[in-house]
Amino acid sequence: MKYKLPPLQPLRVFESVYRHGSIRKAADELCLTPQAASQQLKQLESALDVQLFERGARGLAASAEAQTLYHYVEQGLDALSQGLEAVRSHHKHAQFHIQVSPYFATQYLIRSLPSFTKDYPELDLRISIGVELPSFDSGDLDAAIVWGYGGVDHLDETPLLEDLKVIVAAPQLLAEHPVETAQDLPHHRLISPLTHNSLWQDIYAMLGLEPGGKHVSPMLLHTHDAMLQAVLSGQGVGLLSYVDALSYIHSGKLLAPFGAELLRQLPMDRTPKFHLYTRRGGGERPIQASFRQWLLGQLRSTDFIGYATRLPQG
Numbered sequence: 001m002k003y004k005l006p007p008l009q010p011l012r013v014f015e016s017v018y019r020h021g022s023i024r025k026a027a028d029e030l031c032l033t034p035q036a037a038s039q040q041l042k043q044l045e046s047a048l049d050v051q052l053f054e055r056g057a058r059g060l061a062a063s064a065e066a067q068t069l070y071h072y073v074e075q076g077l078d079a080l081s082q083g084l085e086a087v088r089s090h091h092k093h094a095q096f097h098i099q100v101s102p103y104f105a106t107q108y109l110i111r112s113l114p115s116f117t118k119d120y121p122e123l124d125l126r127i128s129i130g131v132e133l134p135s136f137d138s139g140d141l142d143a144a145i146v147w148g149y150g151g152v153d154h155l156d157e158t159p160l161l162e163d164l165k166v167i168v169a170a171p172q173l174l175a176e177h178p179v180e181t182a183q184d185l186p187h188h189r190l191i192s193p194l195t196h197n198s199l200w201q202d203i204y205a206m207l208g209l210e211p212g213g214k215h216v217s218p219m220l221l222h223t224h225d226a227m228l229q230a231v232l233s234g235q236g237v238g239l240l241s242y243v244d245a246l247s248y249i250h251s252g253k254l255l256a257p258f259g260a261e262l263l264r265q266l267p268m269d270r271t272p273k274f275h276l277y278t279r280r281g282g283g284e285r286p287i288q289a290s291f292r293q294w295l296l297g298q299l300r301s302t303d304f305i306g307y308a309t310r311l312p313q314g
Contacts, residue, residue, distance in 0.1 A: 010044035011073050013037050014052065016154075018070045021059050029154050031135065078281045095124040096287050099134050099144040103224040103241060104274050108161075108298070108305065109145070116294045120287070131195055131222055136279045142288055144277045147195060149269070156284075158276040158292060161299050162309050165199065165263050166245035168254040170234040179237065179257040182207035186215040189236030191227050194220040199239055202270045203263070243306035268310055 016026035017037070027037040045052050052066040062070070100109055105127065117123060133146045136155065150157055169179065169188070179185060186209070190200050200218070204211055219236055221227045224244070231238035232253060240248075248254040263271075276295065278288055302308050 006044055006047045010040040010047075012077065013040040014044055014066075015070065015073050015077060017041060017053065017060065018062055018066060019153075021062075023060070031137070081279070081281050094120075094122050095126070096291065097126040097128070097140055097142050098291075099128045099130045099141060099146075101131060101145055101147045101274060102129050103163075104145050104147070104161075105129055107241070107243065109295075112298055112304070115298075116291065119290075123287070133277065136277075142278070142285070143291065145274055146277060147193075147272055147274055149197070149272055150275050152275075152277065154280060155277045156280045158296075159311055160274045160276055160295065161305060162268070162271050162273045162311055164242040164271070164307055164309075165239040166242055166249075166256050166260050167203070167237060167258050167262065168231055168240050168245050168249065168256050169237045170232060171252070171255055173234040173237075174255055174257065182209055182258075185209065185237065189216045190218045191230050191236045191238035192218055192220055193224075193227065193239070194222045197272060198270065199272070202266055206265060246306075264310075271310075273311070 012030060013026060013032070016029050017023055020026050020029070023037050023041070024034050026032075027034045030037065032040075041052065048065070048069075050063070050065045052063055052069070053060040054063065055061075109127075113125075117125060130144075131147070133148070133152065134141055134144050136144075145160065147163060150159060173188075177184075177188060179188065185204075185207075192200055201211055216236075219230060221230060224241060227238050228240060228244060228248075230236060231240065232248070237257075240254075242260070245254065245256065246260060249256055249260065276292060278284065278292075298304055299309070
């Protein structure tokens with residue numbers, strides 16, 4: 001037998017645990033339970049007859065053997081991933097599958113696709129819609145555009161566009177319960193994205209409001225369209241993306257009690273963005289590189305996105 005190797009899964013667990021310094025984080029990344037990840041690690045240590053990690057006050061500490069092994073495992077997994085992608089690319093060179101956040105798909109991507117697909121008349125383009133960051137493990141997905149704060153360290157991440165929000169409410173709601181100062185906000189139901197975010201907490205801090213105290217329970221909704229309908233029907237004060245908010249404000253269907261530009265004051269690291277994600281270490285296919293460059297080119301135009309973004313546009 002040319003190669004005497006342990007199973008692949010314990011090596012994947014080892015690589016992830018070493019990189020994160022945490023069994024729990026590695027388990028989350030690999031969609032395992034912490035118990036299963038720990039068992040896989042023990043299986044590898046047993047096969048090698050060495051202890052790879054020691055528990056310390058600050059978490060797991062890698063042994064000298066683990067540091068040596070990681071160098072080779074990382075290179076091996078990268079090479080294996082590149083080889084698999086090369087085979088996939090050979091058989092599906094005309095296929096491109098991307099998952100896109102619902103709002104980004106309808107507001108920006110779909111309407112502009114002809115300027116991309118005209119150069120790829122035989123492209124098998126597949127677009128699925130989803131809010132959460134998908135798994136790339138199946139190998140079927142080429143890219144994803146996801147709303148959030150970024151910082152996903154196991155994927156290649158490209159910030160595309162900040163999602164500037166506006167605080168809005170229906171006229172009938174404000175007629176009954178005015179929002180004249182920041183101190184009026186805690187008396188209203190606040191409508192917010194269900195996806196993990198700290199928008200209202202950051203807005204409260206920016207406005208000098210205390211996060212504690214009595215307040216109405218919030219309403220958390222999964223999509224921008226659901227939040228829009230909740231705000232239009234007077235169910236609370238909400239956060240809508242800038243372009244849609246301005247449209248409804250100009251039509252008189254919504255009001256912005258603090259003005260449309262207030263949330264430009266949020267620091268960039270506290271402002272959610274749409275990010276493009278691709279698999280790390282798998283080698284970028286030409287179609288992926290072309291899509292990335294085309295999309296960044298589209299988003300350089302203030303006329304196209306509807307407002308001046310603070311992201312670098314070079």
